[in-house]
Amino acid sequence: MPDMRSSPDDVVAALAERSYLADRGLGTVLYLALTLGKPLLLEGEAGVGKTELAKVTAAALGTRLIRLQCYEGIDVSHALYDWSYAKQMLYIRTLEATGHAADGDVLHELFGPQFLERRPLLDAIDNDDAVPPVLLIDEIDRADDEFEAFLLELLSDFQVTIPEIGTITAKRRPVVFLTSNRTRELHEALKRRCLYHWVSHPELEREIEIVRSRVPGVPERLAAEAARFVHQLRTIDLAKVPGIAETIDWTQALMALGQEELEAGVVDATLGSVLKYHEDLDRVRDADLARLVAGAKATL
Numbered sequence: 001m002p003d004m005r006s007s008p009d010d011v012v013a014a015l016a017e018r019s020y021l022a023d024r025g026l027g028t029v030l031y032l033a034l035t036l037g038k039p040l041l042l043e044g045e046a047g048v049g050k051t052e053l054a055k056v057t058a059a060a061l062g063t064r065l066i067r068l069q070c071y072e073g074i075d076v077s078h079a080l081y082d083w084s085y086a087k088q089m090l091y092i093r094t095l096e097a098t099g100h101a102a103d104g105d106v107l108h109e110l111f112g113p114q115f116l117e118r119r120p121l122l123d124a125i126d127n128d129d130a131v132p133p134v135l136l137i138d139e140i141d142r143a144d145d146e147f148e149a150f151l152l153e154l155l156s157d158f159q160v161t162i163p164e165i166g167t168i169t170a171k172r173r174p175v176v177f178l179t180s181n182r183t184r185e186l187h188e189a190l191k192r193r194c195l196y197h198w199v200s201h202p203e204l205e206r207e208i209e210i211v212r213s214r215v216p217g218v219p220e221r222l223a224a225e226a227a228r229f230v231h232q233l234r235t236i237d238l239a240k241v242p243g244i245a246e247t248i249d250w251t252q253a254l255m256a257l258g259q260e261e262l263e264a265g266v267v268d269a270t271l272g273s274v275l276k277y278h279e280d281l282d283r284v285r286d287a288d289l290a291r292l293v294a295g296a297k298a299t300l
């Protein structure tokens with residue numbers, strides 16, 4: 001089995017074994033992230049395989065994936081740690097019932113490791129895994145500025161301070177992925193700490209390969225025509241351009257309907273697997289459908 005820390009080619013091969021087809025650019029930057037121990041920031045449109053790369057990397061390294069999904073308003077108590085109020089209360093009640101006084105020692109105990117709720121970031125830093133885990137900080141652009149500043153600190157020294165307990169430093173640094181859909185620009189300072197890669201839509205040949213590896217048993221002709229159709233869609237000015245995920249979903253739908261190749265009627269009926277906006281559907285149906293089907297079927 002290829003070792004992801006040997007060379008960029010081995011990274012590409014290890015990912016391919018798990019049906020993730022990366023180009024050399026992505027293979028190289030991931031190789032560097034793994035060997036230099038730097039976080040990898042992946043930006044790109046929806047459905048181009050950013051999240052999947054982190055999952056597949058964890059599987060290829062034989063380690064677990066710890067995922068932090070970001071959202072507006074995410075804070076330290078969701079991301080790092082919290083105190084389990086319910087457990088603390090239960091403990092106090094039990095002490096009271098058995099006639100113990102809630103003195104200073106008890107108070108100290110209440111804010112000890114036993115009552116700490118570990119959230120993804122603490123889990124990733126304070127790990128005892130033989131192979132360090134993969135930490136995926138997904139969709140960081142959805143979190144707000146303060147959270148980004150907090151992450152910056154964390155990614156600089158891989159340590160966190162919990163006032164009641166002390167400072168915890170990672171014995172072994174996790175492999176860190178950050179992803180962004182670029183709904184806003186990230187701060188320079190955060191970018192500087194990461195290796196950066198823009199994940200674009202794959203070239204046609206690669207997308208055909210991806211469909212073939214992700215949709216077992218797909219007729220070759222159907223895979224090629226579906227991928228070509230979606231490629232043409234990406235050149236149209238749409239509200240939401242379809243990603244690889246849509247190509248795969250659509251091909252599965254076509255296969256479920258027993259299609260061996262594209263046909264205008266079935267394309268029309270299944271277009272909702274590819275385009276998720278009403279305006280986009282109308283536009284393609286009114287203006288482009290027949291032309292796109294013909295284009296997808298034309299041999300290159």
Ligand SMILES: Nc1ncnc2c1ncn2[C@@H]1O[C@H](COP(=O)(O)OP(=O)(O)OP(=O)(O)O)[C@@H](O)[C@H]1O
Pocket residue numbers: 019020021022044045046047048049050051052053181210214244245248
């Ligand atoms: N290079 C690839 N090789 C194989 N499959 C891929 C590849 N890229 C994407 N996929 C497929 O596309 C699906 C969607 O990818 P993923 O969820 O990682 O996209 P994303 O970039 O994280 O999108 P979003 O920004 O919407 O979260 C994956 O489940 C996977 O099946």
Ligand SMILES: [Mg+2]
Pocket residue numbers: 050051052138179
């Ligand atoms: Mg994602």
